[in-house]
Amino acid sequence: MTPYTILTYPDIRLFHESKNVLDNEFDDSLKMIIDRLFITMRVHEGIGLAAPQVNIHKRIIVIAFDNHNLTLINPVIIEKSSDIDGIVEGCLSVPNVSGYVERSKDIKIRYRNLDGSYSELKATGLLAICIQHEIDHLNGVIYINRMSNIRKIILLKKYKRLSNKE
């Protein structure tokens, strides 16, 4: 199974809103997409990947790091803390750069599994940040849109310079 090609910023397709996976779409082809998302994420050494990053505009996320190994289908944030946590984030769709973003420290999500069943999950720390970053992708939002203006300008300058070198 070959990895997908990852869309990179500022590809307009990264800014589309993705659609929910429908009841009749929980089948083998969904499983194939998810397996291929995991392979793509591993090849690029990412910790999370959302389907729209590979031009599949469905609400599917895969996450794997430390002891976490998650497939989130149609994830929805149902609770989030007002406490904020900030780290320097990176994204496979914005290679070679990283930037500081603030997000809710603790979240609770509801999502569907590959068999169509529903689960809920409480997350904190890096997992909470990663889930919020990936759900943003499903809504056509890239982390740099959450950076302060000055940080964003500096990042984009650097990104442009490094992209032109490739």
Ligand code: CO
């Ligand atoms: Co990303």
